[in-house]
Amino acid sequence: MARTTDGDGTPVPQRLLAAATRLFADRGYDRTSVQEIVEAAGVTKGALYHYFGSKDDLLHEVYARMLRVQQERLDAIADADAPVERRVRDAAADVVVTTIDNLDDASIFFRSMHHLSPEKNKQVRAERRRYHERFRALIEEGQASGVFSTATPADLVVDYHFGSVHHLSTWYRPDGPLSPQQVADHLADLLLRALRAP
Amino acid sequence: MARTTDGDGTPVPQRLLAAATRLFADRGYDRTSVQEIVEAAGVTKGALYHYFGSKDDLLHEVYARMLRVQQERLDAIADADAPVERRVRDAAADVVVTTIDNLDDASIFFRSMHHLSPEKNKQVRAERRRYHERFRALIEEGQASGVFSTATPADLVVDYHFGSVHHLSTWYRPDGPLSPQQVADHLADLLLRALRAP
Amino acid sequence: MARTTDGDGTPVPQRLLAAATRLFADRGYDRTSVQEIVEAAGVTKGALYHYFGSKDDLLHEVYARMLRVQQERLDAIADADAPVERRVRDAAADVVVTTIDNLDDASIFFRSMHHLSPEKNKQVRAERRRYHERFRALIEEGQASGVFSTATPADLVVDYHFGSVHHLSTWYRPDGPLSPQQVADHLADLLLRALRAP
Amino acid sequence: MARTTDGDGTPVPQRLLAAATRLFADRGYDRTSVQEIVEAAGVTKGALYHYFGSKDDLLHEVYARMLRVQQERLDAIADADAPVERRVRDAAADVVVTTIDNLDDASIFFRSMHHLSPEKNKQVRAERRRYHERFRALIEEGQASGVFSTATPADLVVDYHFGSVHHLSTWYRPDGPLSPQQVADHLADLLLRALRAP
DNA sequence: CATGAATGAGTCTTCATTCAT
DNA sequence: TATGAATGAAGACTCATTCAT
Numbered sequence: 001m002a003r004t005t006d007g008d009g010t011p012v013p014q015r016l017l018a019a020a021t022r023l024f025a026d027r028g029y030d031r032t033s034v035q036e037i038v039e040a041a042g043v044t045k046g047a048l049y050h051y052f053g054s055k056d057d058l059l060h061e062v063y064a065r066m067l068r069v070q071q072e073r074l075d076a077i078a079d080a081d082a083p084v085e086r087r088v089r090d091a092a093a094d095v096v097v098t099t100i101d102n103l104d105d106a107s108i109f110f111r112s113m114h115h116l117s118p119e120k121n122k123q124v125r126a127e128r129r130r131y132h133e134r135f136r137a138l139i140e141e142g143q144a145s146g147v148f149s150t151a152t153p154a155d156l157v158v159d160y161h162f163g164s165v166h167h168l169s170t171w172y173r174p175d176g177p178l179s180p181q182q183v184a185d186h187l188a189d190l191l192l193r194a195l196r197a198p
Numbered sequence: 199m200a201r202t203t204d205g206d207g208t209p210v211p212q213r214l215l216a217a218a219t220r221l222f223a224d225r226g227y228d229r230t231s232v233q234e235i236v237e238a239a240g241v242t243k244g245a246l247y248h249y250f251g252s253k254d255d256l257l258h259e260v261y262a263r264m265l266r267v268q269q270e271r272l273d274a275i276a277d278a279d280a281p282v283e284r285r286v287r288d289a290a291a292d293v294v295v296t297t298i299d300n301l302d303d304a305s306i307f308f309r310s311m312h313h314l315s316p317e318k319n320k321q322v323r324a325e326r327r328r329y330h331e332r333f334r335a336l337i338e339e340g341q342a343s344g345v346f347s348t349a350t351p352a353d354l355v356v357d358y359h360f361g362s363v364h365h366l367s368t369w370y371r372p373d374g375p376l377s378p379q380q381v382a383d384h385l386a387d388l389l390l391r392a393l394r395a396p
Numbered sequence: 397m398a399r400t401t402d403g404d405g406t407p408v409p410q411r412l413l414a415a416a417t418r419l420f421a422d423r424g425y426d427r428t429s430v431q432e433i434v435e436a437a438g439v440t441k442g443a444l445y446h447y448f449g450s451k452d453d454l455l456h457e458v459y460a461r462m463l464r465v466q467q468e469r470l471d472a473i474a475d476a477d478a479p480v481e482r483r484v485r486d487a488a489a490d491v492v493v494t495t496i497d498n499l500d501d502a503s504i505f506f507r508s509m510h511h512l513s514p515e516k517n518k519q520v521r522a523e524r525r526r527y528h529e530r531f532r533a534l535i536e537e538g539q540a541s542g543v544f545s546t547a548t549p550a551d552l553v554v555d556y557h558f559g560s561v562h563h564l565s566t567w568y569r570p571d572g573p574l575s576p577q578q579v580a581d582h583l584a585d586l587l588l589r590a591l592r593a594p
Numbered sequence: 595m596a597r598t599t600d601g602d603g604t605p606v607p608q609r610l611l612a613a614a615t616r617l618f619a620d621r622g623y624d625r626t627s628v629q630e631i632v633e634a635a636g637v638t639k640g641a642l643y644h645y646f647g648s649k650d651d652l653l654h655e656v657y658a659r660m661l662r663v664q665q666e667r668l669d670a671i672a673d674a675d676a677p678v679e680r681r682v683r684d685a686a687a688d689v690v691v692t693t694i695d696n697l698d699d700a701s702i703f704f705r706s707m708h709h710l711s712p713e714k715n716k717q718v719r720a721e722r723r724r725y726h727e728r729f730r731a732l733i734e735e736g737q738a739s740g741v742f743s744t745a746t747p748a749d750l751v752v753d754y755h756f757g758s759v760h761h762l763s764t765w766y767r768p769d770g771p772l773s774p775q776q777v778a779d780h781l782a783d784l785l786l787r788a789l790r791a792p
Numbered sequence: 793c794a795t796g797a798a799t800g801a802g803t804c805t806t807c808a809t810t811c812a813t
Numbered sequence: 814t815a816t817g818a819a820t821g822a823a824g825a826c827t828c829a830t831t832c833a834t
Contacts, residue, residue, distance in 0.1 A: 012818085028312050030228035034804060045805080046820050055804065111309055114226055149391075152384045156376075160388050163365030164358045171357050178354075186350045190358050193347075194392035232829060243830085244794045253829065408797085424708050426624035430825060442799050445826065507705055510622055545787075548780045552772075555765050556758045556784050563757030574750075582746045586754050589743075590788035628808060639809085640815045649808065 013051045015041040017065075020058045025104035029059055029112040059112060060120045066105045067127045070098060074134055084142040085192070091138060092161055092191045096184035099165050100172055107169035132158055139195070148195045161191050211249045213239040215263075218256045223302035227257055227310040257310060258318045264303045265325045268296060272332055282340045283390070289336060290359055290389050294382035297363050298370055305367035330356055337393070346393040359389050409447045411437040413461075416454045421500035425455055425508040455508060456516045462501045463523045466494060470530055480538045481588070487534060488557055488587045492580035495561050496568055503565035528554055535591070544591045557587050607645045609635040611659075614652045619698035623653055623706040653706060654714045660699045661721045664692060668728055678736045679786070685732060686755055686785045690778035693759050694766055701763035726752055733789070742789040755785050 010018075019040035023032040034055055038045050052058050077091045099106045116124060136158045142148035152160075164187055172183065208216075217238035221230040232253055236246050250256050275289045297304045314322060334356045340346035350358075362385055370381065406414075415436035419428040430451055434441050448454050473487045495502045512520060532554045538544035548556075560583055568579065604612075613634035617626040628649055632642050646652050671685045693700045710718060730752045736742035746754075758781055766777065 028228075030226070031312075033802080035802090044820055046807085046822095047818075049805070049807095050818060050820095111312075114309075152388055156381070156384050157388070159365055159369055160362045160385060163362030165361070166368075167357060167361030167364050170364075183354070186354050187358060190350055190355070190392040193394075194388040196391075231827080233827095242795055244796070244832095247830075248793065424624075426622070427708070429823075431823090440799055441826080442828085443797075445828095446797060446799095451825070507708075510705075548784055552777070552780050553784065555761055556781060559759070559761030560754045560757030562764075563753055563760050566760075567753050579750070582750050583754060586746055586751065586788040589790075590784040592787075627806075629806095638816055640811095640817070643809075644814065 012041070012043055012047055016043065016048055016051065017058065017061055021062055021104050021108065024059065024062065024108045024112060029055075029108070029115045056115070056117050056120065059108070060116060060124070062105055062108055063113075063116070063124050066102060066109055067124070067131070069102075070095060071127070071131055071134075073098060074131060078134055078138055083147075084138065084145060085147050088138050088142055088148075088195070089188050089192055091135060093181075093184035093188040095162075095165055096168065096187050097180045099168050100180040100183065103169050103172065103174075106166075110166045110169060132162070135161075142195065147197060149197045152194075157191075157195065160194075161187075164190075210239070210241055210245055214241065214246055214249065215256065215259055219260055219302050219306065222257065222260065222306045222310060227253075227306070227313045254313070254315050254318065257306070258314060258322070260303055260306055261311075261314070261322050264300060264307055265322070265329065267300075268293060269325070269329055269332075271296060272329060276332055276336055281345075282336065282343060283345050286336050286340055286346075286393070287386050287390055289333060291379075291382035291386040293360075293363055294366065294385050295378045297366050298378040298381065301367050301370065301372075304364075308364045308367060330360070333360075340393065345395060347395045350392075355389075355393065358392075359385075408437070408439055408443055412439065412444055412447065413454065413457055417458055417500050417504065420455065420458065420504045420508060425451075425504070425511045452511070452513050452516065455504070456512060456520070458501055458504050459509075459512070459520050462498060462505055463520070463527070465498075466491060467523070467527055467530075469494060470527060474530055474534055479543075480534065480541060481543050484534050484538055484544075484591070485584050485588055487531060489577075489580035489584040491558075491561055492564065492583050493576045495564050496570075496576040496579065499565050499568065499570075502562075506562045506565060528558070531557075538591065543593060545593045548590075553587075553591065556590075557583075560586075606635070606637055606641055610637065610642055610645065611652065611655055615656055615698050615702065618653065618656065618702045618706060623702070623709045650709070650711050650714065653702070654710060654718070656699055656702055657707075657710070657718050660696060660703055661718070661725065663696075664689060665721070665725055665728075667692060668725060672728055672732055677741075678732065678739060679741050682732050682736055682742075682789070683782050683786055685729060687775075687778035687782040689756075689759055690762065690781050691774045693762050694774040694777065697763050697766065697768075700760075704760050704763060726756070729755075736789065741791060743791045746788075751785075751789065754788075755781075758784075 016037065020032070020037050023036055023040060026032075034045060034048065037055075037058070038048050041048075048058075052061070073094055074091055077087055077094060080087055080090070082090075113121065113124065136154045139148060139154040139157050143150045143154060168183075178186075214235065218230070218235050221234055221238060224230075232243060232246065235253075235256070236243050239246075246256075250259070271292055272289055275285055275292060278285055278288070280288075311319065311322065334352045337346060337352040337355050341348045341352060366381075376384075412433065416428070416433050419432055419436060422428075430441060430444065433451075433454070434444050437444075444454075448457070469490055470487055473483055473490060476483055476486070478486075509517065509520065532550045535544065535550040535553050539546045539550060564579075574582075610631065614626070614631050617630055617634060620626075628639060628642065631649075631652070632639050635642075642652075646655070667688055668685055671681055671688060674681055674684070676684075707715065707718065730748045733742065733748040733751050737744045737748060762777075772780075
């Protein structure tokens with residue numbers, strides 16, 4: 001039995017990250033102790049600090065993972081060969097589904113960013129901005145081609161939509177009446193109706 | 199000179215609440231120590247515990263204050279004698295302006311709710327729901343009277359808009375290009391456009 | 397019974413300082429835990445941190461206390477109305493007696509300076525230099541007036557003597573054959589013989 | 595390529611010892627981690643524990659190396675065919691030069707002895723005493739033959755001189771005005787002047 | 793009303809050492 | 814010979830809260 005996977009078959013770093021994600025989402029970053037994380041992962045504190053430089057590192061890892069996934073998906077959708085209206089709708093809906101599928105990551109993301117060390121915070125903000133800008137470019141493309149209204153600045157539109165995505169972790173319940181896809185369709189519809197040129 | 203106002207003219211409890219609000223918004227609830235609060239307010243720990251039962255109480259006070267203000271304003275607008283479309287627009291814009299005017303309270307609100315004790319949390323949620331329901335009733339009134347589309351459930355519409363309000367504390371900067379009123383107008387427009395029956 | 401003196405009649409800060417001095421001298425700064433200090437002083441950790449900002453602060457306090465005493469004694473001797481040879485001899489002997497009388501402080505002083513935080517280290521060095529310079533001025537006065545040889549730079553003479561003072565905590569034992577005063581007389585004699593103009 | 599010399603041509607144990615010496619002198623024994631040592635030496639922890647039983651062993655090695663060198667030099671000088679006054683002067687000056695040439699070893703020596711395990715500490719003390727006694731015998735030989743004053747016990751004279759040697763690592767700077775040899779000459783002169791029979 | 797000394801449980805982090813490979 | 818993952822005990826420090834005055 002390999003040392004790196006004792007307990008079950010999952011490597012220690014993954015186990016730690018999974019435990020941290022669950023706990024950070026449940027109780028928040030500050031209310032989660034390193035002790036609780038290692039107990040949940042079934043390892044010792046030393047092991048955690050062997051793989052992660054600090055508690056803060058664990059949090060950063062959650063962010064990095066989520067940003068990577070979302071950026072890749074947005075890039076794929078934005079680069080697709082489809083009318084801009086279709087691409088905006090797909091992107092708007094996709095981020096909703098992905099967020100709901102990773103609701104733990106999401107609630108951590110939107111609630112605990114200020115716990116990151118200044119430099120990591122800066123790094124995350126930069127990647128976040130890249131995402132925001134890609135989405136905004138899509139809106140602007142639609143505005144330039146006349147399919148979207150120019151009444152509202154594209155920046156504000158992006159923040160409008162992402163506010164609702166951000167908010168999902170506050171109210172969405174897997175056992176509620178709407179499936180992730182249904183929520184995504186509704187929210188994308190709302191965005192598109194708000195955008196459509198009169 | 200009254201003991202309760204030493205320092206400047208403001209009573210001690212208010213001073214404490216103001217200091218706590220600023221600090222909670224700056225560093226978050228957990229990162230703010232009681233010591234820092236009393237120092238910022240220019241009083242001693244004994245004084246704080248004289249007026250407030252716990253650190254948690256201070257946080258709850260911030261919530262209560264904000265909920266009270268917003269509920270009152272929503273009630274006034276909803277009860278007004280105006281077409282439903284007008285009332286929804288006013289309510290949607292008003293909550294934006296009020297939130298920006300109290301951005302500290304708002305960022306605490308959306309970030310620190312899980313720090314409240316279970317019972318206070320329940321209480322806040324209940325008041326929050328009352329607010330949500332009043333707003334939803336307005337939307338439903340518009341849907342029933344045919345001025346709003348029924349394509350999207352009213353609940354979801356409310357969460358859509360409040361997501362963007364929630365998000366304000368993340369991106370709005372007083373020194374940015376848009377005044378609170380301008381942001382409010384834009385966001386209310388987006389909502390109304392999304393709602394308007396086809 | 398006052399809270400500040402429970403245990404015996406000595407105030408808590410003094411008790412802590414005494415315990416820390418003894419332990420630092422015994423085992424060295426790094427090998428002494430805060431836990432051991434508070435146990436020896438009969439208080440809790442919280443009490444220590446109520447009075448001292450850090451473990452480092454405790455060390456600095458030991459230094460400050462010793463430097464203050466030695467500087468005062470040197471000033472008094474140097475300002476006395478006596479021939480320079482007499483004043484040098486008195487100063488040289490006095491620092492030996494004082495050092496032996498506070499052998500714990502002394503061994504901490506000469507062994508643990510590098511554990512002070514950079515700024516505190518700087519401060520201690522500055523006060524130390526003041527002491528050194530006062531002593532050196534005395535030597536130079538003797539050299540200028542012709543009673544001391546100028547063969548060796550005064551700076552080096554001071555370091556020569558203080559090396560031996562420094563060294564006392566390594567070898568002096570209270571139960572040895574020589575009293576503090578006898579050691580002081582011998583060391584002062586050695587210095588004076590080395591200095592005397594040929 | 596031999597495994598023991600990878601990196602550059604120096605064998606691993608030497609590389610470890612050199613790294614440890616530098617780090618112990620810089621930050622002190624306790625403030626230096628085994629990790630830092632192996633990184634500085636460009637090897638892994640396993641390698642260190644292959645060659646040395648413990649961190650403590652590394653420290654002991656530094657001591658052993660220095661004691662060996664100094665004892666050899668003293669023996670050679672003491673056994674030389676020269677007048678006692680000359681031999682004392684040579685020994686006194688030589689220990690100064692050797693100490694300055696190995697200032698890292700010296701500062702470790704005088705600052706970290708209490709970090710050795712009790713048995714190693716005892717061993718070092720014994721070798722130290724042998725050195726001390728050889729030097730004292732030289733002084734006593736001079737006193738017996740009438741060239742040195744008997745006013746001061748030889749033991750004290752030795753401690754007097756070694757105090758100043760000990761002190762060198764505190765104040766000597768390679769970029770200062772005096773060369774090692776000049777310092778050695780001055781300090782030996784001071785000793786000889788203090789010793790000379792009246 | 794208000795003080796501030798004291799508590800004590802809890803925080804994150806470090807580190808010398810071991811051992812399966 | 815050498816690796817490096819893992820241990821586990823210990824480290825310094827923080828802080829909400831209490832209570833005698």
